[in-house]
Every structure is written in C-alpha cells, then in structure tokens.
Amino acid sequence: xxxxxxxxxxxxxxxxxxxxxxxxxxxxxxxxxxxxxxxxxxxxxxxxxxxxxxxxxxxxxxxxxxxxxxxxxxxxxxxxxxxxxxxxxxxxxxxxxxxxxxxxxxxxxxxxxxxxxxxxxxxxxxxxxxxxxxxxxxxxxxxxxxxxxxxxxxxxxxxxxxxxxxxxxxxxxxxxx
Amino acid sequence: xxxxxxxxxxxxxxxxxxxxxxxxxxxxxxxxxxxxxxxxxxxxxxxxxxxxxxxxxxxxxxxxxxxxxxxxxxxxxxxxxxxxxxxxxxxxxxxxxxxxxxxxxxxxxxxxxxxxxxxxxxxxxxxxxxxxxxxxxxxxxxxxxxxxxxxxxxxxxxxxxxxxxxxxxxxxx
Numbered sequence: 001x002x003x004x005x006x007x008x009x010x011x012x013x014x015x016x017x018x019x020x021x022x023x024x025x026x027x028x029x030x031x032x033x034x035x036x037x038x039x040x041x042x043x044x045x046x047x048x049x050x051x052x053x054x055x056x057x058x059x060x061x062x063x064x065x066x067x068x069x070x071x072x073x074x075x076x077x078x079x080x081x082x083x084x085x086x087x088x089x090x091x092x093x094x095x096x097x098x099x100x101x102x103x104x105x106x107x108x109x110x111x112x113x114x115x116x117x118x119x120x121x122x123x124x125x126x127x128x129x130x131x132x133x134x135x136x137x138x139x140x141x142x143x144x145x146x147x148x149x150x151x152x153x154x155x156x157x158x159x160x161x162x163x164x165x166x167x168x169x170x171x172x173x174x175x176x177x
Numbered sequence: 178x179x180x181x182x183x184x185x186x187x188x189x190x191x192x193x194x195x196x197x198x199x200x201x202x203x204x205x206x207x208x209x210x211x212x213x214x215x216x217x218x219x220x221x222x223x224x225x226x227x228x229x230x231x232x233x234x235x236x237x238x239x240x241x242x243x244x245x246x247x248x249x250x251x252x253x254x255x256x257x258x259x260x261x262x263x264x265x266x267x268x269x270x271x272x273x274x275x276x277x278x279x280x281x282x283x284x285x286x287x288x289x290x291x292x293x294x295x296x297x298x299x300x301x302x303x304x305x306x307x308x309x310x311x312x313x314x315x316x317x318x319x320x321x322x323x324x325x326x327x328x329x330x331x332x333x334x335x336x337x338x339x340x341x342x343x344x345x346x347x348x349x350x
Contacts, residue, residue: 013187020195024202031206038213051231051325058255058328065253065330067338069299075339105298109341112297117326 056151084127084168120175141175289317317349
C-alpha cells in the first residue's frame with residue numbers, strides 16, 4: 001500500500017513537471033508566431049524605389065533630346081509634339097509621319113534598354129487632342145506598383161507666345177521586381 | 178533529516194533543470210532572430226551600395242573630363258561628350274601602365290569597379306571606340322553590387338547631335 005504522503009509528493013512533482021512543459025510549449029509557440037509574422041511582412045525597399053524613379057526620370061529627360069536619324073536629325077521631342085497636336089503635319093524620310101517615326105524610335109530605345117534588362121514598366125504619351133497615342137509596357141506591373149510614383153515629362157504643344165497651354169504628357173513607370 | 182536533505186536536493190535539481198531549459202530556449206531564439214536580422218542587414222547593405230553607385234554615375238557625368246559643354250560654360254544633366262569619352266578612355270588606359278599621378282588619382286576615385294558607356298540609339302553595334310567605351314575596368318575578385326545602368330545623353334560636338342546611351346557601373350571587392 002502506498003504511503004499517502006509519498007503519493008501526494010509524487011503527484012505534486014508530476015503536476016510541477018506538467019506546468020514546466022506547458023510553459024516551455026507556450027514560449028516556443030510565441031517565438032514561432034513572432035518569426036512567422038516577421039517573415040510574412042514584405043520588405044520595404046525605399047532605396048530600390050528611389051533607383052527606379054531616378055532611372056525613369058533620367059530616361060525621360062534624355063529621350064527628348066535624342067536626334068532622330070530617320071527624320072533629318074530632328075529632336076525626338078519635336079516629333080512627339082507634332083504627333084500630339086490635333087493635325088500632325090511633319091513628315092520624315094520616306095514620307096513616314098512623325099507619329100510613326102517617334103513610335104518606332106521610342107520602341108527601339110525601350111527594347112534595347114528596359115526590355116533587355118527584364119524590367120517591368122509602362123510607358124505612355126498622351127495629349128488632349130490625340131488621347132494616348134504611344135503606349136508600351138513590359139510584363140505586368142503587380143500590386144506593389146501602386147506605391148510607385150511614375151516619372152513625368154511635359155512638352156508644350158505650342159510656342160510660348162501662344163495663350164493656350166496644351167501639353168503632351170510623357171509618363172514612365174518602372175515597377176518593382 | 179536525511180529525507181529533508183534529499184527533498185532539498187531534488188528541488189535544487191528541478192530548479193537547475195528549469196533554468197537550463199529556459200536558457201536554451203532564449204539562446205535558440207536569439208540565434209534564429211540574429212540569422213534573420215543578418216539577412217535583412219545584408220539586403221539593406223546591397224541596396225545602399227547600389228544607391229552609392231547611382232550617385233557615382235550621376236557625379237561622373239559632371240566630370241569636366243566628360244561633361245557636355247558649350248561656349249559660355251553651360252552643361253546638360255547626364256550628358257557625356259563623346260569626343261571627351263574617347264580621349265579619357267585612352268588616357269586612363271595609357272596611364273595604368275605608367276606610375277603617374279593620373280593613375281593613382283583615378284585608382285583612388287574608382288578603385289575596383291567597371292564603368293562602361295554604350296550607345297543605344299542610333300548606333301547599337303557594341304563596337305569599341307565607335308559606340309562602346311570603357312572608362313574604367315579594374316574588377317576585383319568579388320562582385321559587390323549588381324550592374325547599375327544609368328541612361329545618359331551622348332553628345333557629339335562635331336555633328337552637334339545627341340544620341341541615347343547607357344552608362345553601366347559595377348563595384349567589386
């Protein structure tokens with residue numbers, strides 16, 4: 001027959017052991033939950049966004065001044081402005097319109113740069129007269145691209161002396177990976 | 178008396194056991210957390226390096242040895258003079274072999290890196306000297322940044338025409 005005092009002592013020890021195990025399990029579970037939560041948070045990369053925005057801005061700034069070989073060396077901005085007006089009037093070599101040549105030139109440049117580098121982007125040029133008349137994109141900009149601020153450039157469609165202030169809006173958005 | 182001593186020893190053992198288990202859990206948790214933090218810090222370090230490379234590219238386009246210039250002293254943003262580019266590339270290349278001030282100056286400024294310029298439009302043949310220029314090429318053993326590409330304007334003062342180009346920079350260790 002078991003001594004009641006011994007029996008109580010063993011019982012107490014068992015209960016203490018169970019208590020210890022419960023504490024250990026709770027602590028481990030808490031750590032696991034913390035790690036899972038930390039891993040599931042997307043890493044916010046401000047630097048990457050800044051680099052993408054800078055690249056987009058630099059692309060647009062440099063694109064405008066490029067002299068188009070197929071159009072007597074006229075700057076690309078001249079072709080874009082002409083194409084954005086209600087009645088484009090400029091014709092390049094072989095009677096190609098300014099819109100066609102501008103489209104082709106921009107396509108070549110984007111293809112040899114952003115597309116070649118595997119970058120997701122959207123590029124468009126629009127005006128009140130022509131709507132969105134040039135539009136390129138590579139891959140689909142995912143949900144993370146909502147936070148990306150696109151780069152803009154505006155080209156005035158008329159001379160400074162004109163009273164109207166119509167612009168062609170050039171927009172380039174480079175999306176994160 | 179003996180029974181009390183034994184009980185005390187048992188309780189002591191139990192306490193030591195509990196403390197040991199808690200220490201093990203805390204140390205394990207700390208090790209795992211440090212591993213995650215290490216990865217995060219390395220990622221941030223890489224991004225900051227990339228940012229440094231972009232800043233270097235922006236500053237290079239304003240070097241007097243490369244920047245576009247006109248009479249009157251104006252300079253365009255991210256514009257490189259093609260004629261200066263040809264000269265600088267040859268000059269740096271030549272000074273590498275000689276122990277000159279130029280070699281140590283550019284060596285200190287650019288250290289282990291590779292900087293090239295490629296014309297994208299209108300010419301795109303990747304021909305050295307015609308539409309591809311190597312400003313600096315001293316790669317180290319280990320690549321520390323991705324290739325950072327910066328769009329630039331390439332100005333030819335002889336034809337007064339602008340081409341579209343890309344400056345590629347990469348740092349090494």
